Structures are given as structure tokens and as C-alpha cells.
Amino acid sequence: MARERKFTKEDLYQETKELLLEVGYEGFNFSILADNLKVSRGAIYKYFKNKDHLITNYMVYEMEKFIEHLTYIGTLDDFDSQFESLLQSILADKDNQRIREMAIKLPEINSKYTEENRKRISSLHLEMYHSLQEFVTKGKKQKKFPAHLPDSLILGFIFNTIDLPNHEQLPTEEWIGHIRFMLSHGIVIDN
Amino acid sequence: MARERKFTKEDLYQETKELLLEVGYEGFNFSILADNLKVSRGAIYKYFKNKDHLITNYMVYEMEKFIEHLTYIGTLDDFDSQFESLLQSILADKDNQRIREMAIKLPEINSKYTEENRKRISSLHLEMYHSLQEFVTKGKKQKKFPAHLPDSLILGFIFNTIDLPNHEQLPTEEWIGHIRFMLSHGIVIDN
DNA sequence: AACAAAAGTGACACAAGTGTTACTTTGCTA
DNA sequence: TAGCAAAGTAACACTTGTGTCACTTTTGTT
Numbered sequence A, B: 001m002a003r004e005r006k007f008t009k010e011d012l013y014q015e016t017k018e019l020l021l022e023v024g025y026e027g028f029n030f031s032i033l034a035d036n037l038k039v040s041r042g043a044i045y046k047y048f049k050n051k052d053h054l055i056t057n058y059m060v061y062e063m064e065k066f067i068e069h070l071t072y073i074g075t076l077d078d079f080d081s082q083f084e085s086l087l088q089s090i091l092a093d094k095d096n097q098r099i100r101e102m103a104i105k106l107p108e109i110n111s112k113y114t115e116e117n118r119k120r121i122s123s124l125h126l127e128m129y130h131s132l133q134e135f136v137t138k139g140k141k142q143k144k145f146p147a148h149l150p151d152s153l154i155l156g157f158i159f160n161t162i163d164l165p166n167h168e169q170l171p172t173e174e175w176i177g178h179i180r181f182m183l184s185h186g187i188v189i190d191n
Numbered sequence C: 001a002a003c004a005a006a007a008g009t010g011a012c013a014c015a016a017g018t019g020t021t022a023c024t025t026t027g028c029t030a
Numbered sequence D: 001t002a003g004c005a006a007a008g009t010a011a012c013a014c015t016t017g018t019g020t021c022a023c024t025t026t027t028g029t030t
Helices: A009-027 A030-037 A041-045 A051-075 A079-092 A094-104 A115-141 A151-162 A172-185 B009-027 B030-037 B041-045 B051-075 B079-092 B094-104 B115-141 B151-162 B172-185
Strands: none
Touching (some): A009 A051, A009 B009, A079 A094, A094 A151, A151 A172, B009 B030, B051 B079, B051 B094, B079 B094, B079 B172, B094 B151
8 A cells, every 4th residue: 555664663663762862852853863864854754743742752662671671570479589680671772761760851842742741651650660669669678678778778779779870891700799789788897 | 453342252152051951962053042142243354263163162161161170170089089079179169070070072063163162072082081081990999989991981870860850859968868868878788 | 335523643934042164353463 | 431352132043843734645445
């Protein structure tokens, strides 16, 4: 019925992700995106109304994937495998974590095309948070996490620490060992 | 000899800082800057060749202030007061910390006007790092930090943890207590 | 072969940011 | 008070990004 597409939605999302990480939200535009996809700018407008529409759509997609994974983690029954699985998945894809962070602090856009996506992102963010909070609550109940620390702080601490850049290019195993150590014991030695 | 200036270099830097934090490097431009200073765009060109020239100049200024402070911390003789002082100063001005992070991963600019500043920023960054590394070394010698962790990781961990956002708006004292706890002991309870 | 329908293109008009310059304003000073 | 020098302005030409639309291309269907 129609001619073959030169790029799939996944191509579009993949390129969007790379550009967002490279040049940031403000630096992103349809010209470089079209160039990278080797397609004319106009073609992209066939699928998305504008840059905000595309980006918010992509972010919804990205967050839904993560929530799916969190749901899977939720089905693991013991806390230790949950923690392990969470560590692994965030370490395995720090880029996605950075995208999710961008999604949370998206600049204000007042457009009829993005309103729906923005609402969805807010709601997905809440869903993500609740899922993670459940995990923390479980950890506190099993006396794995200190009960006196606020949940949000424990979560922030975990995500932040996992996201530390490996500037010295240590071998992955060693790196993960260090991250695990700091998460578990901090860095100050008691006397 | 000349007419009175409508804005000082400090006004310019202050506004630049706020805008950088608000809209990021890519979103920053001379139009909004001029508007915020209630001055015409052309006036700013009297002092800086372009946005990169201004931003890199401002960053040099910001980093020099911080290094001055690090030097002061270096003069404190016992490790605990050094640590305390470092915590306090970063907690007191997270915004400056974010600016310094931006300075480190500045996008490539190939302009004759910014080259000098970029070199200076690199060199200041190195200076900052060495100063902090000395502090870590001292901590390791005094058995305050685990010797098996790389210096860069210890520093990254400290800066990252201090920079956790206080989303729940906890009172400062309580907040600092929690940060200190996590830095010291991590969050996993040993059995 | 003729066509329908979706995909893609390129040009246009417009908006926003950049850098320069001729000009005006202000305040000191000779 | 004449005049100079620095500060500031506003308009111009240019570049880059935005959104649209008439048009062409490709491919399956009748």
C-alpha cells in the first residue's frame, strides 16, 4: 500500500537518546536528528509535531521499559536478589538512568502536543518511585537498611552512588566491588 | 572620564550563574542575559566577545574562588576539621558545585577568544583535584578512609552524596546528619 | 497500466540568535 | 563650557532553527 520506511520508530528513539546525551535538551534539534538518520527534516514531521513532542514520547517509552523491569524485580521474592538485580540493571545502563533524570526535570513546555506525554511522565515517575519505595520498605523491615533514614534519601543515595563515573577505567568487576563496598559501609572508618 | 556603568562584572557573573543553572549551557544566550540585566545586548559585547568567552571567563572566576577556599582548608592542621570544613562549604553552596561540574564537561569550542580560558579551566581543575587528593591521602594515612579505594572514587562519592537533593525539605540539621551518616556508614546493615 | 496511499523531499516564510557598527548619552576635566 | 572617552543603544545583515505545504517517489492493489 505504501513505500518502505527509511527509519523505524526505534531508529528515531535510538538517535534521539544519543543526541540528548551528547548535546542536552536545549542543544537537540530536528536538523541534526535528520542528518544522523540520513533523511530530510520534513520526514520526521510526518511522525512528530515538534522536538518536544518527540522527546516526551521517547521518554515515556524509556520509562515504561524501566517500570516493566522494576515490576519483574518486584516478583523476585527475597530482598537480596532484588537488590542485586537493581544494582545490575542500573550499572548495565547508566545512559538510560541519565535519560530518566532528564525526564524528571523536563523544562516547562506549554504545548497541546506535549501535555499528554508530560502527564504520563509524571505518573510514570510516581509509579517508579512507589515501586522503589516498596523495595526500600522491604529492606527496612528486614533490617537491611537503617530505619531512621527517609526512603527518598536511601533511594537517591543508591542511584547516585551507582552512577559515579568510572574515570580511571577500572575493570568492571573491581569497579562494582568498590561501589558495593561504599554503598554498604560508606567511606569513613570508625575508631 | 566616562559615564557610569549600569552593571558590574559581578552583576554579569551573578546573572550568568543563575541562567546557566536555569537553562543550561545550550539554552544560555546574550538576549535573555541582557533582558535580565535591563540593558541592551550590544552593551555586553563591549566586555565579552561572545557567550563562550563570557561563560568560560565566569567559570575561571568561580573555580579560582573555590581553590582559594581549598587552600584555606589545607591550612587547617587536623584531618577532622578539614573534612568538616569541606562538607560545610559544599553543602553551603551546591549551585557553585554544579557550575564547576559544568566547567569540567564544557562542550568543545574552537574559538581564539576561549582557548586561553579553556586551558586555564583545565589547569584549575587539575589544581582542584590535586588539592583534594592530598586531603584524601591524609585521610588514608590517618586510617580515616579505606586505603583500598581509589582516590578519585572516594572524592566522587563524597561530592555526589553531599549533592543529593533535599526533595522532602528536611530541616538542614537533620539533613546534614543523614548525609554524614551515609558518608560514614553507607546504608546496608551487616548481619 | 492506472490508481491510491503512505513516505520522503525541498522550498518558503517566519522566528530567534549572532556580531558589528554608526550613533547617542553621560560624566569628567582642561 | 567645550570636548573627550567610555558606556550604552538600535538597527542591519547574517545565520540557524521551525513548521508547513505542494510536490515526487515508491509500492501494493485493482
